[in-house]
Amino acid sequence: MTDPTRELADFLAALSYEDIPEPVVARCEELFLDWLGSALAGKDYAPIPLFERYAQRMGPADGGSEILTLRQGTSPYFAAFVNAAASHVVEQDDLHNSSVLHPGTVVFPAVLAAAQAEGKSGREMILAAVAGYEAGIRIGECLGRSHYTIFHTTGTVGTLAAAAAVGKLLGFSSTGFVHALGSAGTQAAGLWEFLRDGADSKQLHTAKAAADGLLAAYMTADGLTGAQRILDGKQGMAAGMSRDADPSCLADRLGSRWALTETSFKFHASCRHTHPAADALLHVMQQQGLSHTDIVSVVTHVHQAAIDVLGPVEVPRTVHQAKFSMGTVLGLIAVHGKAGLEEFQNHALEDSRVADFRGRVSMRLDPEVDGAYPNKWIGKVEVTIHAGQAFQATIRDPKGDPENPLSRPELESKFQRLARFSGAADDGETRHLIELAWGLRDVTSMAALLPARGKE
Amino acid sequence: MTDPTRELADFLAALSYEDIPEPVVARCEELFLDWLGSALAGKDYAPIPLFERYAQRMGPADGGSEILTLRQGTSPYFAAFVNAAASHVVEQDDLHNSSVLHPGTVVFPAVLAAAQAEGKSGREMILAAVAGYEAGIRIGECLGRSHYTIFHTTGTVGTLAAAAAVGKLLGFSSTGFVHALGSAGTQAAGLWEFLRDGADSKQLHTAKAAADGLLAAYMTADGLTGAQRILDGKQGMAAGMSRDADPSCLADRLGSRWALTETSFKFHASCRHTHPAADALLHVMQQQGLSHTDIVSVVTHVHQAAIDVLGPVEVPRTVHQAKFSMGTVLGLIAVHGKAGLEEFQNHALEDSRVADFRGRVSMRLDPEVDGAYPNKWIGKVEVTIHAGQAFQATIRDPKGDPENPLSRPELESKFQRLARFSGAADDGETRHLIELAWGLRDVTSMAALLPARGKE
Structure with a gap:
């Protein structure tokens, strides 16, 4: 009887820093910086202050783990x-295509918090983060496309990814990983229903995934036991939360395939399902020299998951919800040439040109795009202009994909933009953090990334 | 367009203490005492010390809410x-039949913790607990039998029940309840897979349900928004976690049916699915004057959910797992005449007579029993003895059911047994707590039920 959970656990337990190829370590440092930028950018952004307040009310007044936006322990x-x-x-924040998991936003908060509390080094944190990415991505692939139609994979699978990462930091044996995955999987939650209302659940999902995965690992270290086959057991996650699960994914090419390096960096500040079409529209407009006023309609040819996730958003009511509106994203691209944080903040809701453009955008299920998904996220648009002409473009590797990644200078510039956006770190601090990330493997202690501001 | 979630929320918001009939208030006091006994009985019982340790490590060193087993704030x-x-x-702990929800173990921990922190009275806590029971039971009924085949309803639905209860304590409007249910439902989790291994997840489920429901309510009070139709929306709980959901249950006879009073008290210290058969076997043995050595076989005629939950346990490896072994429960009844805490502790695993009897017990799906479930939990057994004779008995209202409840003296005696079992409270303290429960509606402050022992 094969047990792919146990195979995965064996791999996680045996993994050593020396096993990880140099490009994987380097990419992990890049993903860490990219994550850190996203974490800083969240300062003062609704609903994040509510999470800070909850932590202050329910948690201890200090400690070794840093709330980055508050600079408090x-x-x-x-x-x-x-x-x-x-x-x-x-x-x-980053996204892995074929698992449709945002690994960074669940793995790094958990490993950084634990590394700070346990006095671990940058190298130990990298090893733990790699364990979290490799496990989480395979678990997301295991649960399949049907899972993602209802469940926010980053919330559900993220719990297990965080548990695997913290488990590695705490030095788990194979048995320890099986228990931790069991205790994480039985806490796994997160439904897409909130999207219809633009509610605040997306951040609740990642908050809980990272924290609950960490809980599973710490309690496992103390002796808590968990289900041995939480993924493929008769009453496990696949049985309850998927119709097309493939447990063999759990053990897919362990040690030879480094799934972490397949992770995409986000270029546009919107839901990743909008990125391929955004790139394709930009391509057509640049190639044909079009202005947004030239365009009568844009038909985006998309995969079913884009319709599932973006379909519920008709007229966005918040900036965050606008990031899930295909029409708004393409409107920002068409009118402003990009869909970055500033464009969303200033133009997503109240710019009538963007709103007008939104009404000209539709989504259509495309068999080729859908067939390639989730391994490839193809962008395909059909743009019709007033003169009656129609232009078509297909983008096979959207900007940020592993085949078309951001360079280190592009990542530095994105990081600085993110930190400046919220004012969570000044230029000297961002410079320091960039250096820290590029030398993460040699950092002896992860304690206090940012100097304390004193309590606010 | 009807919206049963909104109807439920309207009811919860409008509910006042004066609306609650006197017998419902009285039953709530009984359920509170019964719950308190279970909480005290858990002291030093594996894996509870792991939960205490986690709270001490991750939470504040003191505060207004009491960890009962530790007597620490x-x-x-x-x-x-x-x-x-x-x-x-x-x-x-108590169980509601038709929802298959254990309401007490998720509602009371959340409302007591919040009532202590917020300086609320016994009456305010009763009102909040009633809101939690009425909401939770209807939500469990809404998700239906298919949900329970994979998901531990007390873990999933318990999160929403706790949120409703704490929301009432915090004085939510209808809109507040909708948001809180949204944020609770998107955190709802708990899979039965752990049963196969006798793992520790059942307590993790209730811990997380109570705490996460409380989180949903507190964060809603600060402004966090949630999905408006977390139960019956296209990507909500019913869509993802049930195949036979009936959203109309959410608004079932609100204000006229008091579901709280349908809650059963547990007499035997085992999974409730074993109780009907245990009562039926006891009946046959008493009526026929049989000893366990007379009996060749017991066929229990059960509903499908009993097979789903008890079936995975073949040879129990822990006392807790033995509570999910039909053969062990009937073995304790047959050999020791009862299946209480002491019998489980002393005889469930190492008494060869009990183990022998376990091998003589089987479960068989019975159309009549299954058809009546979950509204009625019928106990039906067929007992064959060495002489070749067979006896049959059917119990329609197992001991503890609303039609066959425990009296106040029986509840007091159960409470004292539970507290003595763990030594969590001495006789004077149990006497005090019984008086507190019987006068709960007049208690002005819920602070510190037990005198502090000092840190251990």
């Missing part, structure tokens, strides 16, 4: 909780 | 967390 549970909420709110 | 989140774990571990 707390326990690992609440640091993971707030930092995970903050790093998901501006929709700039 | 903490924040509401961690008091709810530990007390909910503790009150579910000895399997003596």
